[in-house]
Each structure stands twice: as C-alpha cells, then as structure tokens.
Amino acid sequence: MQFYLATSFIFPRSLRLRLFTLCFIATHMPLLGYLAWGLATGRIALAEFVLLTLATIVGTGIALFGIGALLNPIHALADALHQGRGDAPLLPEVGDVIQTLYAGVQRARDRMDDLHQAAHEDPLTGIANRRGFLSALDALPAERRRGCVAIIDIDYFKRVNDLSGHEEGDRVLAAFATRLSALVRRVDLVARWGGEEFAIFFQDCIEDEASWTLARIAARMRSDPIGETHGRPISFSAGICRWNGEPLEQTLRRADEALYDAKQAGRDRICRAAPIFQEA
Structure with a gap:
C-alpha cells in the first residue's frame, strides 16, 4: 500500500x-x-x-x-x-x-488503538486503570518481574465528596494521580486501582526504597496539600509488599492486608506486608 x-x-x-x-x-x-x-x-x-x-x-x-x-x-x-x-x-x-x-x-x-487505550486507561486521571496495571505487569519479561507493589488509599476521601461535592472529589483524585506520577521514577507504574485506591509497581526496588519514596510523597502532601478536610491536609495510607515473580494475586492480597493495617493504626502511614514464614 x-x-x-x-x-x-x-x-x-x-x-x-x-x-x-x-x-x-x-x-x-x-x-x-x-x-x-x-x-x-x-x-x-x-x-x-x-x-x-x-x-x-x-x-x-x-x-x-x-x-x-x-x-x-x-x-x-x-x-x-x-x-x-x-x-x-x-x-x-x-x-x-x-x-x-x-x-x-x-x-x-x-x-x-482508541478502544485499547480506553480499556486500559482511567479517563478521570489519565493513568492506567486496574486492567492496564495488570496487563502491564503480565507483559513484563521474567527477569523484570521483581520489585515492590503498593496499594494506596486516600484517607477519609468520603468526607471530600460529602462536604465539598463530587466535582471536588474528582479534582482531588486527578491531583493525587498527578502527584504520584510526578514523584516516582519513570520505570515505576502508577495506576488507579478503583475508587480512591491507587496502585504502584516499584520496579527492581526493595521495600526500604519503596517505603522511603512513599514517605517522601506523604511529606509533600503535608507541605503542599492537594486539598483539605476539616482543616487538615489530605493524606493517604499505603501497604507495601515485595514481589519476586510469584503469583501476582498473592502479592496484591498481602499489600492490601498491609494497607488495612495502616488504616487500622490511624491512617496517614505506610505499612509493610508481614513476612511469610516457611515451615522447616
């Protein structure tokens, strides 16, 4: 042709x-x-x-x-x-x-191409959605399927919608996605997991490095807030889990459990997944 x-x-x-x-x-x-x-x-x-x-x-x-x-x-x-x-x-x-x-x-x-993009991209924030996140990780070669996975939740997000309206809630979600994307490495993958939850894959990264990166983002959220609820800067909680190529569902479940621990401990904090102890 x-x-x-x-x-x-x-x-x-x-x-x-x-x-x-x-x-x-x-x-x-x-x-x-x-x-x-x-x-x-x-x-x-x-x-x-x-x-x-x-x-x-x-x-x-x-x-x-x-x-x-x-x-x-x-x-x-x-x-x-x-x-x-x-x-x-x-x-x-x-x-x-x-x-x-x-x-x-x-x-x-x-x-x-447009349909593929629509299926793998979140229209509100412009970053990958859950399907895009999983597809990107599934497409990685075996030697790059290692690093850390973090599940992140915006603290008290329901209050933003209830007190300021859904338009403000959408603005906060978009601003938070931009903040995450700007403060991680280019090789890392940021996605909207659903609702006010986000996911990050820190490629070739140990838990200490991933935790330090999220702590830096949390500090930026306090010094330069994307919004406030009840006069306090909007914060987030996060759960981190190491991924070494094992079934991704297991890693995501453990990261989600760590996120639950962070929220139960008072929010605005980062928790790591508990180590897996193997029987002798």
Missing part, C-alpha cells in the same frame, strides 16, 4: 494507466541499460539493439494483457452494479477504491 500511495502522482485517477507506465519502465530497463553501455563504450550493435527493443515491446504487451485480464472482473462488477441502479452515479475508479479501503483500514486501526 505504501508503494501504491508513493506512485499516486502517476495518473492518479487511473490505476490501469499507472500500471501500464510502471510496466513499460520496468520492461525497458534492460534496453536502457544496454543503450547506456553502448553509448559509453561505442560498441553498440544496431541489430542487437533493434532485437532487444522488439523483445521489450512484446514483454510490455504481454504484461499489459495480463493486467487487463486481472482488472476486467472488477470493472465488470462495477458495470453490473451501475446498470442495476439505473441513474445512480458510476462507481469510483479502482485506484480510488483501493485508496478508500486503505483509509478505512487506517481508521479501523486507529479506532482499535
């Missing part, structure tokens, strides 16, 4: 003439090469030149006959459809049909 578009300047309204031009040039390339060699060396033979010219003309005729035979069914179908529709306008040229089909394929591809 790229070649078709690149040659569209040659008889743009007639695919048949475009094919003729390309075939004529292609079949006469040996003749042109021989002519250039003969002029450069002075050893051109008239009889050989005439014979080669006749051969290329015959080859061009055969190619054009085959092309016409291939295009005839398309034109016959167009004529039949036109006759069956009375005064309906003629169908477009074959070249136009091809270009239209290509444009349709491009639109369909763009539409598929």
